[in-house]
Amino acid sequence: MAIKPKATIADVARLAGVSTATAGRVLGGYGYTSGSKKDQVMKAxxxxxxxxNALARSLITGKTRTIGVVAGDIRNPFYAFVLRGISNVAEKEGFGLLITNSDEDxxxxxxxxxxxxxxxxxxxxVSPCDTRDAAHLRALHASGIPLVLIDRAVEALEVDRVGTANVAAARDAVQRLIQTGxxxxxxxxxxxxxxEGGVASFIARAQAGEPVESAALYPSWQRLLGYVQAHLVARVPLDPALVRRAGEYSAQAAEHACLSLLSAENRPTALFTTDxxxxxxxxAAxxxxxxxxxGQLSMIxxxxxxxxxxxxxxxTTVAQPRMAMGEAATRMLLEQIAGAExxxxxxxxxxxxxxxxxxxxPAA
Amino acid sequence: MAIKPKATIADVARLAGVSTATAGRVLGGYGYTSGSKKDQVMKAxxxxxxxxNALARSLITGKTRTIGVVAGDIRNPFYAFVLRGISNVAEKEGFGLLITNSDEDxxxxxxxxxxxxxxxxxxxxVSPCDTRDAAHLRALHASGIPLVLIDRAVEALEVDRVGTANVAAARDAVQRLIQTGxxxxxxxxxxxxxxEGGVASFIARAQAGEPVESAALYPSWQRLLGYVQAHLVARVPLDPALVRRAGEYSAQAAEHACLSLLSAENRPTALFTTDxxxxxxxxAAxxxxxxxxxGQLSMIxxxxxxxxxxxxxxxTTVAQPRMAMGEAATRMLLEQIAGAExxxxxxxxxxxxxxxxxxxxPAA
DNA sequence: CTGAAAGCGCTTACAG
DNA sequence: CTGAAAGCGCTTACAG
Incomplete structure (x- = not known):
């Protein structure tokens, strides 16, 4: 296990018989160097x-060519695919990727x-876990660090963001169900x-056509909004008892809510799920x-x-462009990093x- | 967006009226400082x-408190879970995680x-994509950088490694199938x-009880070995025509191989898949x-x-302890980093x- | 085109 | 316990 001591620019310069500045110029690929010196340095x-040593370079340039990501949970395929999209463009541009999980906490x-x-x-x-309580993100942005939000927005935080057109996506899906009968x-x-006021109140407001501020809504609320709109547009009465809230981000909670919904009398003929x-x-339910x-239940x-x-x-399902979202977010971020105003x-x-x-x- | 210029230790020291060394000592949590100075520095x-600035610190200490991971593809749940395990212990120990994908290339x-x-x-x-051709990993190890391999081994590269007990896992699963009839x-x-010599030859050698060097085998070959051993132990004749090779890491290839296997006459009554x-x-097939x-086909x-x-x-399935593998690998790595010999x-x-x-x- | 010098933001011996 | 000084490995003006 001979640990070879790492060679530094100074070592190379000495061996090549040039200054560290010159060695740095050829090794770092900046400034001008004559061909002959270049050869000597390369050989050395x-x-x-x-x-x-990227560390030393970064300390001076102030750039690390590394981007940080905070995802909810890398095990969730949604994040896994987004992360892969991010990785795709980061890798192509020679950026490193520091990844963390928030567990939505x-x-x-x-x-x-x-x-x-x-x-x-x-x-x-970052995929913010709270659409309001985000002092750390506001401070981050105020300090001038490039930031892009993914999947979710934060109220009154005007930064680059990429998400899915959730309202339209849900509306289209539910419309397809309605069309089918x-x-x-x-x-x-x-x-x-x-x-505010819970699900029932939200539905009532959406039905009344009250402007529901949808940008800072969580994706699932936006999708609920699309569900309501589809009913509205098709003039199909909506039974709020058919809307079930899992209340947390887990398949168990969803299964439970679904079991209860489908065991109720007068159960729905079709089902739409929001993620x-x-x-x-x-x-599972x-x-x-x-x-x-x-036969007994349609589903999207x-x-x-x-x-x-x-x-x-x-x-049948609503496919979000997960990888493309990650890629787009990264491109936006890279533009910010490049200094684009x-x-x-x-x-x-x-x-x-x-x-x-x-x-x-639907079954007759 | 007023970008506040970041304060350095020198700024803090000046405001606190102490030397940068002292400010560094309290801010960095090393060395000794009196309570009063400590307060002044903290306040400033x-x-x-x-x-x-972790960069500056790292440049001196030579430690970045960051670990790098090269996974096959983060979208694959296997890697996603392993990564989460890695992240769990890294996060707990205050280490950052730089993640890359190799796409098995x-x-x-x-x-x-x-x-x-x-x-x-x-x-x-790293989860090496090739069990032999790994000059970069050999060089890495030779240079003394802490390294642990996950899921796969590399021939003649003696480093820490965590994997699944593949032969036993596959043997147990196939044994269960045999037991059931x-x-x-x-x-x-x-x-x-x-x-060497392809699947048929490998099976023949395994059946003959020839010592098959199993450590540097790819996991799927190890699992094939377990499949052969289960037959051997139970004295059940093995029909090599039932062993199908996808040849690449894709569900499509597997589906294709499986379609062909199950459409053949005299198809198997049970199926085992290796990942x-x-x-x-x-x-899908x-x-x-x-x-x-x-009813028509049993499956594990x-x-x-x-x-x-x-x-x-x-x-019914063979569950690898994916997260635990990531956690164990990280603990091993951290021990190496801590200098344990x-x-x-x-x-x-x-x-x-x-x-x-x-x-x-099996159907009668 | 090239080199001597300064400096990025910290930590580390070394005196005191 | 504290400070002056040197230095980690690079890059960046600045002369020449």
Whole structure:
């Protein structure tokens, strides 16, 4: 295990018989150097196995070519795919990726941001766990560090953001169910933070056409809004009892909510779920109840999870462009890092309804 | 967006009326300082909003408190869970995590390692894509950088490693199938790199009891070995035609191999798959063929994927302790980083057979 | 085009 | 316990 002492620029310069400045210029690829000196330096560097120390460079330039990400939980396929998108463009541009999980917990998110800032990342991509309580993100932005939000927005924090066009995505899905003849459509949604007055009040306001500020809404609330709008547009009466709140980000909670919804009398003929985790929980409930799809229940899920393609009869679902979202967010961040003075952009990407076999006419 | 200039230790020291050395001592938490000076420094730091610059510290100490990981593909649940395990202990110990994907490509893996080394990570965890061709890893280890391998080993590279006890895991699963009465058990395995002489020769050698060097084998070959051993122990004749090679790490390839296996005459009564991706592809093939489980076909999968729990009748599967593997690997790495002089360890973690409803008696 | 010098923001011996 | 000084490995003006 001979640990070879690392060669520095000074070592290379000495061997090449030039100044450290010159050695630095050729090794670092900046400034001008004559061909002959360049050769000497390169040869010396090779001989010594010189490897640049990015730390020293970063200390001077103030740039680390590293971006920090705080995701909810890397195990969740949504984040895993977003992360891969981020990684794709970061890697292509030679940026490193410092990844953290918040577990959707504000304290952990704050600690994660602190860690990333301390490590001097050039910018951050964060999926904020709270759409209001985000002092750490406001401070971050105020300090001038490039920041882009993903999936969720933060109230009164004007920064670059990429998300899914949730309202439209949900509206389209529910519309498809209505078109197929469904009139009683169940909804299983996360809806963690209670909106003012709760779900019933939210639905009432949305139905009354009251302007619901949808930008800073959590995605599941936005999707609920799309669900309401689809009913409104089609003039289909909406039974609030069909809207079930899981209240937390877990398949178990979704399964529980779904079991209760589908066991109630006068159960819905179709079901819409507002994210991958809800879809998974709903699927578990449906399997437990032994309901056939689409015979006894039609269904449209959210996010294109692996099993949706092969679980008979194939689950129709709303696919978010997860990787593309990560890629877009990273490009925005890189533009900020490059110093572009761009007013805050909001990029809402369209989801795609992938039609498979889980939607049929309601049982007569 | 007033970008406040960041306060340095010198700024704090000036305001507190002490030397930078003293300010550094209290802010950095090293050395001794009297209570009164400590207070002055803390107050000044607070007032200036001082945030340490980890870069400068690292340049001196030679430690970045960052570990680098090269995974195959973060989108794959196997890696996602391993990564989460790594993140768990890294976060607890205050280490940052630089994550890269190799896409199981040697060139990308090499570039990833280079990037991580340049960024001066304190150590690396890598899931090597090639068990022999790994000059970059050998060089890495020779240079004394802490390294731990995960999931796969590298021939003649003695370093800490954590993996699954693959041979035993596969043997147990196949044994369960044999116990239940199955005599024709299909195998869908990745088996990317052809072993010497191919699958048939490998099986023959394993059957002959020839010592097959199993440590540096790819996991899927190890699992094939367990499959052979289970037959051997139970004295059940093994039909090599039932062993199908996907040849690449994709669900499509697995589906294709499985379709061909299950459409052949005299098809197996049970199926074993050697990883999550193979399980997914096999499931797609089974669904396409409309085979009932376990009525027409029994099955044991690998890795506990979400859908295995709710896809009727519940898929019996071999669950690798993915998160625990990531956690163990990180603890090993941290020990190396802490300077422990430990001879290379190989930690093989047991997989768990999770019994659900997909194994039944073979159709009479 | 090239070199001597200063400096990025810290930590580390070394005196006192 | 505290400070002056040197230095980590680079890059950056500034002369020449």
């Amino acid at each position: 560097a090779e001989k010594l196995g010189y490897r640049p 504000l304290q952990q998110e704050t600690r994660a941001v602190d860690l990333l800032v301390e490590k001097q990342v050039d910018g951050l991509i 469904h009139r009683r459509i169940g909804l299983i949604a996360e809806l963690v933070e209670e909106a 991958g985790t809800m879809s998974e929980g709903a699927m 449906i399997a437990k109840l032994g309901l056939t799809i689409p 899920g959210f996010d294109d999870l692996d099993w949706m393609a092969f679980l008979p009869p194939g689950i 761009i007013p805050p952009r909001t990029l809402l990407m369209p989801a795609q309804l992938i039609e498979r076999g889980s939607v049929g006419k | 730091a607070e007032k200036l909003g001082y945030r340490p 040697l060139q990308q893996e090499t570039r990833a390692v280079d990037l991580l080394v340049e960024k001066q990570v304190d150590g690396l965890i 199955h005599r024709r058990i299909g195998l869908i395995a990745e088996l990317v790199e052809e072993a 999550g991706t193979m399980s997914e592809g096999a499931m 089974i669904a396409k063929l409309g085979l009932t489980i376990p 999968g690998f890795d506990d994927l979400d859908w295995m729990a709710f896809l009727p009748p519940g898929i 430990i001879p290379p360890r190989t930690l093989l973690m047991p997989a768990q057979l999770i019994e659900r409803g997909s194994v039944g008696k």
